[in-house]
Amino acid sequence: MMKNTFKYQFSCLLLILFLIVIESQAQQFHFDLGLRSQKSFGLYFENGVVGQVSSENIAKNQLSLGLGYTTSRLGSAMGSNAIKQDNYQVWLSYYFNKTHRIYPFVSLGSGYFSADYESDDFEVLDHSSALFSATAGFEYNTPILLKMNLALGYNFISGNGLEGPGTLYPVFAQLNFYYPLK
Amino acid sequence: MKRFDKLPASVQIENFLRFIPRALNAILLALIISISSCGDPSEISDELLDGKIIFDPSLLAPENYLTSLKYPNPSPSEATKPVLILCHGYSATTFEWSEFIEWTGNPNAYYTSSVLLGGHGRTYEEFKSSNWHDWQQAIFDEYEALIAAGYTNIHLVGSSTSGALILEAISSGYFNGKTAPKSVFLVDPIVLPSDKILPLIGFLGPLIGYTEASNTPGEESYWYTYRPQKTLQELQEVIKKVRQDLQSGIKLPAQTSLNVFKSTNDSSADPVSAVLIQKGVSPSNQLNVTMVNSRLHVFTRLKFRKEEISAADKQNQVQTFQRIVELALSK
Numbered sequence: 096m097m098k099n100t101f102k103y104q105f106s107c108l109l110l111i112l113f114l115i116v117i118e119s120q121a122q123q124f125h126f127d128l129g130l131r132s133q134k135s136f137g138l139y140f141e142n143g144v145v146g147q148v149s150s151e152n153i154a155k156n157q158l159s160l161g162l163g164y165t166t167s168r169l170g171s172a173m174g175s176n177a178i179k180q181d182n183y184q185v186w187l188s189y190y191f192n193k194t195h196r197i198y199p200f201v202s203l204g205s206g207y208f209s210a211d212y213e214s215d216d217f218e219v220l221d222h223s224s225a226l227f228s229a230t231a232g233f234e235y236n237t238p239i240l241l242k243m244n245l246a247l248g249y250n251f252i253s254g255n256g257l258e259g260p261g262t263l264y265p266v267f268a269q270l271n272f273y274y275p276l277k
Numbered sequence: 278m279k280r281f282d283k284l285p286a287s288v289q290i291e292n293f294l295r296f297i298p299r300a301l302n303a304i305l306l307a308l309i310i311s312i313s314s315c316g317d318p319s320e321i322s323d324e325l326l327d328g329k330i331i332f333d334p335s336l337l338a339p340e341n342y343l344t345s346l347k348y349p350n351p352s353p354s355e356a357t358k359p360v361l362i363l364c365h366g367y368s369a370t371t372f373e374w375s376e377f378i379e380w381t382g383n384p385n386a387y388y389t390s391s392v393l394l395g396g397h398g399r400t401y402e403e404f405k406s407s408n409w410h411d412w413q414q415a416i417f418d419e420y421e422a423l424i425a426a427g428y429t430n431i432h433l434v435g436s437s438t439s440g441a442l443i444l445e446a447i448s449s450g451y452f453n454g455k456t457a458p459k460s461v462f463l464v465d466p467i468v469l470p471s472d473k474i475l476p477l478i479g480f481l482g483p484l485i486g487y488t489e490a491s492n493t494p495g496e497e498s499y500w501y502t503y504r505p506q507k508t509l510q511e512l513q514e515v516i517k518k519v520r521q522d523l524q525s526g527i528k529l530p531a532q533t534s535l536n537v538f539k540s541t542n543d544s545s546a547d548p549v550s551a552v553l554i555q556k557g558v559s560p561s562n563q564l565n566v567t568m569v570n571s572r573l574h575v576f577t578r579l580k581f582r583k584e585e586i587s588a589a590d591k592q593n594q595v596q597t598f599q600r601i602v603e604l605a606l607s608k
Binding site for chain 2: 136137138171175176177178210212213214216217219220253254255256257258260261262264265266
């Protein structure tokens with residue numbers, strides 16, 4: 096119950112933040128919407144939606160605030176017995192040399208992870224956790240407006256058999272596609 | 278000259294980023310040096326299982342460990358008595374199940390066959406040159422020897438990696454066309470490792486050569502202290518295969534029940550392994566998963582632990598032994 100409340104509060108908070116930002120300074124902001132495919136090294140594919148916002152007034156559009164939801168329900172757990180798990184992610188990215196076609200970026204992220212073990216027998220096991228991660232990679236500005244980026248990441252919080260969800264792995268790769276809305 | 282702290286934040290970050298390639302070069306150089314310096318342990322002392330003096334005793338007198346050799350010609354009534362094939366985990370020996378044999382809940386009612394996995398219980402070099410098929414083959418050899426001798430009431434009992442080896446055998450159809458085991462008992466089976474870096478062993482392994490376990494003095498004669506990275510790659514390969522098989526679904530042979538006993542906190546086999554087995558094995562009415570409140574990996578082995586053994590640990594052990602025997606005798 097507490098975990099559901101946390102997820103609800105987390106989602107509301109992020110939504111409110113986004114609306115405030117959009118309402119107050121919509122003129123100066125750039126919005127990207129996209130898709131994310133994430134693969135933990137040694138475990139699942141998790142796919143989902145992402146969005147990020149940046150401003151000309153903040154670090155010349157090189158700093159982005161992002162929000163995302165990825166899930167194994169749209170990845171490894173589709174039509175299989177893989178565990179259904181959800182990642183609610185928020186991150187800050189910094190892009191370098193954005194005028195180039197290919198440029199590097201780094202991100203720091205946080206959020207909330209939850210796995211569904213689908214049985215009361217496993218209530219005793221940890222199935223949710225905070226997320227805290229760092230990623231680094233390269234973004235490619237395609238000729239058709241679409242931006243594609245590939246990153247390697249590390250979750251500083253992961254399961255270790257004694258605590259934490261066992262399907263939360265430390266090392267992961269991400270492939271993101273962004274379409275600029277504004 | 279501009280002071281660094283007077284620069285705008287974005288420029289500072291970019292300067293820092295320019296430093297990264299130089300740092301990466303230094304790391305790469307360090308890695309190359311470590312590749313050329315790593316390999317096998319420089320010296321393995323004779324007190325260790327890894328050395329050339331201590332072997333698993335089942336290699337010297339297998340007839341004391343394997344029912345197929347101890348009782349090769351069972352009478353019709355003996356042939357129907359349960360035979361429990363006891364299979365140990367990665368880097369362990371037959372010692373892992375010795376407490377079950379010593380416990381003897383009802384020794385005349387069943388036989389035990391203590392299998393030494395292929396490549397195990399020998400020198401470091403022999404362990405290093407083995408693969409997971411070799412490990413598994415020792416289970417198959419005893420299983421087939423028992424069938425050939427006429428035994429019909431066979432049960433598999435596996436701890437840790439043997440859990441994965443037995444699940445792989447079921448998944449790959451090894452028991453198709455054979456007398457299937459009446460039941461399978463898995464204690465702390467590993468499907469997902471607790472050490473989440475293990476999946477990277479293919480990249481990191483050649484750099485590290487081997488890992489060193491912190492065994493107690495008592496454990497050093499029965500468990501490898503040095504674990505060759507090649508065997509860790511084999512471990513990763515078999516558990517990855519089992520995970521993927523479970524993801525697609527593993528069907529138990531008709532009449533075979535699967536009973537899983539899993540510690541709730543386990544620094545070797547992640548407890549979520551039990552979840553994957555529950556979700557991936559069918560039919561569900563032949564499967565029973567019990568979560569055991571313990572922080573020990575292979576909680577049925579209590580001797581030579583570095584952890585202090587509590588009354589609850591002893592109770593978990595005896596209750597599980599009783600349950601295994603009770604279920605085997607009910608078949």
